[in-house]
Amino acid sequence: MEQPIRILIVEDNVIIADDMQSMLEEIGYEIVDNVIVYEQAVEVLKNKEVDLVLIDIILASDKTGIDLGKHIRENYNIPFIFVTSNSDRATVENAKTVKPNGYLVKPFEQQDLYTSIEIALSNFTSVKNNVASESQEEEDDRLMSNKVLKDSIFVKKQHLYYRIQFGDIQFIKADNVYLEVNTVDKKFLVRSPLKDYLEKLPQHKFYRAHKSYIVNVDHIDAINSKDILINNTLIPISKEFKEFIISAMNS
Numbered sequence: 001m002e003q004p005i006r007i008l009i010v011e012d013n014v015i016i017a018d019d020m021q022s023m024l025e026e027i028g029y030e031i032v033d034n035v036i037v038y039e040q041a042v043e044v045l046k047n048k049e050v051d052l053v054l055i056d057i058i059l060a061s062d063k064t065g066i067d068l069g070k071h072i073r074e075n076y077n078i079p080f081i082f083v084t085s086n087s088d089r090a091t092v093e094n095a096k097t098v099k100p101n102g103y104l105v106k107p108f109e110q111q112d113l114y115t116s117i118e119i120a121l122s123n124f125t126s127v128k129n130n131v132a133s134e135s136q137e138e139e140d141d142r143l144m145s146n147k148v149l150k151d152s153i154f155v156k157k158q159h160l161y162y163r164i165q166f167g168d169i170q171f172i173k174a175d176n177v178y179l180e181v182n183t184v185d186k187k188f189l190v191r192s193p194l195k196d197y198l199e200k201l202p203q204h205k206f207y208r209a210h211k212s213y214i215v216n217v218d219h220i221d222a223i224n225s226k227d228i229l230i231n232n233t234l235i236p237i238s239k240e241f242k243e244f245i246i247s248a249m250n251s
Helices: 014-027 038-047 065-075 089-096 110-144 194-198 239-250
Strands: 006-010 030-035 052-055 080-084 102-105 152-157 160-165 169-175 178-183 187-191 206-210 213-216 227-230 233-236
Touching: 006 014, 006 038, 014 030, 014 110, 030 038, 038 052, 038 065, 052 065, 052 110, 065 080, 065 089, 080 110, 102 110, 152 187, 169 194, 194 206, 194 213, 206 233, 206 239, 213 227, 213 233
Parallel strands: 006 030, 006 052, 052 080, 080 102
Antiparallel strands: 152 160, 169 178, 169 213, 178 187, 206 213, 227 233
């Protein structure tokens, strides 16, 4: 049997609060509690399971509904809706600072209440699922992207992780926060500092030829005083790398 949505009502007008509770229970929601001040609401949230909170902005205490909305945002991952008679610009702007999941102006009908709750719950669930999906994808990226094997490395492209043999990598170019890994017939974008990526590659094959390039020396086709040529691509080189290559060629 499906668990009913558990709602906390925070409303200092007892008549309105009781009317809201009757409307909600008639629809099929479960009312966890019906309280009038901030402090009572905090206690209920601490001790009971709540799926959504309906909050009047003006409460019978120094703390307002906006204070309660801030408390929920900072401590709980649940949606809340402001239910208020105030719709002036200042109140709305103040309410927006705590990012409510809905804003319902009194007086309202049962259908208005139902619609606001269902849309708030639906949007909140969609956002939560997207965040969970993104978190899982980030975890997958952490585990797989740039994973080094004995003779190869995994690189992500779109939604797949490609295994690239070290020998197939021709050169790597730094492009802002990304690296462009060039193989014989493909390019892959990797988010990594150039220095860190160099440490993942075989030291006897890959060298930092320039502040923005790593090259595989096995793929160098030609060289002059300023550049090397790899697969018809001119790559600038530092003086130190030029001297290293010339020395290696003459040894």
